[in-house]
Amino acid sequence: MTASLDRTFNNPHLFIEGWYWAITSKELPINQVKPVKLMGRDLAIYRGKDGIARAIDAYCPHMGAHLAEGKVEGDGIRCFFHNWKFDSCGNCVDIPGLDKALPVKNKTWLVAEKYGIIWLWTGEKSHQLLPFVPELENDECEAIISAYFTKNCHPNVVMINAIDAQHFNTVHNLPLKIVFAKQELNQNAITFSNTTRGGEDSWLIKIIRHLYQKQVTYTMCYWYGSTGTVTLGPDFLHFHIMFALRLIEGGKTEGRTLLITKKRRGIIGWLFNRIILLLTQIVGNYFAKGDTQVFQTIKFNLQTPTQEDKSILQFIQHVEKQQALSWGSWLRKEEEIGSREEGTSKKVKSNLAV
Template sequence: MNVNYTNLNYSKKPKVFNRPERFIEGWYWVIPSKKLGVGEIKPVTILGRELVIYRGEDQQVVILDAYCPHFGAHLGEGTVEGNELRCFFHHWKFDAAGFCVEIPCLDEPVKVKTKSWPTGEKYGLVWVWTGETPQQPLPFIPELELDECVSAFGKRLIMNCHPNIFMINAIDTQHFNTVHNLLSEFNFEKQELNENAITFTNTTDESPDSFLIKLIRPFYKKSVNFSLCYWYGMTGFITIGIGILQFNIMFASRIIEAGKAEVMTVFIAKKRQSIVGKLYNILVLWLSQFVIEYFINNDAKILRSIQFKLKSPIDFDQSIIEFVNHLENQKALKWETWYIDRIRDGEMGEIEKRPKREKWNDELVND
């Protein structure tokens, strides 16, 4: 039986969902924190935009546009001095906000500025906000929002599909049975945490034909809790609660060339100080990695060749439709430029935001 839905017309392409040329303004992962030491600088390309990232003496991470606003030399060839970055070519020096603070051949620097991007660190990753001022906190697991956590990295994946398609795999209730024989019944309840974050939760009490239930029933008789939290359509947290065991897995993804997904897998647990607690975390993190790799291996051959089109949705696709609707209501940016896209008469218009040239030269503003 087909679902009655009113908020999304599949006769037209969604403006954001599964579109390789657009993404939601928000926080996206850059590199693992441990890959960037004090005084180190690295070139990175995130969502098509070339950037440089460095860590100053104050331990803070700074992300700037990649090219010097003077002659266009790549700042990744420069050096970190204290908390500032000096260009290799003419030795112009820029502070963490992107302002030029020193030009060797002048007594005072000219008023020039390169673009600086908001950054943060959480769950062992460096994150960048793709707009001016962060409108939301760094992505978090609702169940661990106020807790200090430890994390371990799994595999970095390149998937031959858009990150949105990779993400909806976790709320595709049909494939839980057809591919994984996981649970005989899933009934997700949706809740929007804010305009950029949405959760889906399910509690299963009895499912005698399920592989998972058969596996755990000799040890655990109560319900199994399964929840997902998505941020910006490209960062997803899966939480599985089985009694005292709670598995938390993050898939932090971003679009790369040809609309493919680059995904960092992170396993997360609440930090515990005791020896028993630390051993418990080691076990949980290891089991999380084992389980997720099993499911990814099963799904990989589908995601390698899928050409996603949802033309005939049925009841079991309701969560996917709700996820798409959630994304369509968010601010869309252009891949590579990070300029804002507007909708005109139901279609995406041309890029509206252009570089502002007011007090400071060469500053890109994305209001």
């Protein structure tokens, strides 16, 4: 199963309309602006005097200067080149030398912050949720951004690793048969949870199994096909890791690893959380280490699926049902096709006229 123009999964020219990590909150102090390239689109992301992060298309509509070269003023941004100012909605509100600004506007994008990350919605309007750990949905959380990484394959391919049941045995030598049950939380989120207790022939599993009332806890939740949260650990103490990925040029991946836990009060709670987050990092590193080289050399092509690949096929189906956007333009797939056809039609008419 390889990428094609018709499929969204593993397609270097398409991504799902949704929330994506843009920059960490710490990287953007008040009154600062940063250049960000997100799924082929250049943006200027800035934090106004009010502390709110905002995103605007990077290039000034006057002569195309990059707005990240400019400066933040109030809740707006002023271009470095000719000092045109744009407000928080992207409207031009001031042009030096003119009594009245011209009626021009730069595209702005919806931004939100969670888990120490600035997220950006890639569509026109969002009524959808930011990625979160389902188990901690109603809790105030503490998060540490652990690592930045790149992979030599598509984010969709990196994501399926966590529900590749067979590789837990072949790569990680886990003496436990993993069988997943899926549940679609909404059109953009799906969970896969382990349903087995297993490990009858393993002394290790027999020992740790006493820490579980039922099955060994391992749950993966996917958001927009590119961000995933994994929950694992004994019944009395779960570890939570988020992998926030995004598509980069050439159908490759860059991502951030977030370690997340419920916020606990007081100095004892703070110290306890430090220990939990450290243990979470150790667990995450263990599972990531064995797969690193695979994602630098893989050419994903699922031609011979087996019963063990059932969850992967379910994830692919989930991805295909979501709205796809085109790399760079961020147009919906059907709009991009219409735009190309219109461009081709105009070119043909122009050639005929000549």
